Amino acid sequence: MFKQEITFSYSLDSTLVIAESKGFTDKEQRAFGPRNHGVRKFDPKTNSIKFWEFDIFGGTTEGTVKSRDKDILYTYDYGATKVTDYWKYIDEDTYDFIVGVYKKGEWEQIYLKTQFVVQPSGFDFQFDHYSLVVTKLVETGDFYRDIFKLKEIPHPDKAPGFRWFNVEGNSQLHLIKKEVVEFKKDKSIHLCLSTQNLKTFMAHLKENNIEFYDWPGTKNAVTDRSDGVKQIYIQDPEGYWIEINTAKH
Known part of the structure; x- marks a missing residue:
């Protein structure tokens, strides 16, 4: 060897x-x-x-x-x-x-x-998006569109109950409609970081005994979004959710 x-x-x-x-x-x-x-x-x-x-x-x-x-x-x-x-x-x-x-x-x-x-020395994270849960999707979406002049962009799955906005570059704000909003550690409220080294990062998580999940909640699984982006979710020590995906910026 x-x-x-x-x-x-x-x-x-x-x-x-x-x-x-x-x-x-x-x-x-x-x-x-x-x-x-x-x-x-x-x-x-x-x-x-x-x-x-x-x-x-x-x-x-x-x-x-x-x-x-x-x-x-x-x-x-x-x-x-x-x-x-x-x-x-x-x-x-x-x-x-x-x-x-x-x-x-x-x-x-x-x-x-x-x-x-050459092995990557880091994971080259970039900011991807931030999500907010809202009960008034139309009113709140119009507020971000009209007051902040954010450009509205389509949801890749064209799913109801979502409004997405471009913030800067490819960084986005996602609004997700819920009937009732409780202040709890809901996965819909999460920070998202993107990397092109997702497999390496998942191995890094396993080495450090950190569990990850897909969007439905299956352990050690990856969500394949319809636009080709792969997603996993982890929680920090406080219980807040963090999404890591492969979106390019």
Whole structure:
């Protein structure tokens, strides 16, 4: 198994790139932690980047970094062998990583081949909409339309008892008609956040033992709205409902 985490940063004068690597620190591959401290510096004489890697075992690796279109090649001596770490560009978030003996554009021997994919550091939430429960749908809707000059937009299901308004960009205000409004933690009154990483966020909820529901109230289920948007609902510690959906902004 191969596992590695690398964090890059600049030196104070921005002339050096500092690479801090985490990896397995024992032969059994059970202990995972800080493993390498690296330095990269551009060499104008050779038009390449020189690098040095210092590992926790006392070893030092020195070599050069060159680019080929969007591919990146690290070349260094490992004992009597000239080794290449080849980062092959796949897309903006993905690189194939190959380690071996690479000569004249061909691999003579491959020691390791894997793939690195960028993982989102957050969920990129955006404000989607806010809902209000009302008993006077026509009067209240006209108030938001006429006083605040909000543009009324159609409900995707054309369902009765709803009036939707555009606030700014794709942010919306939703009015939902109820015969009686009680001040309680009703799911109809909720904050909504949107993300394009809903599956990742649901996994994050499960890891933290937070239950989620679809609109009818089925646990660990997702609502598929007729306009293609997916929705889940959770409650905060106070019991207020929060919708998370995949609407794009």
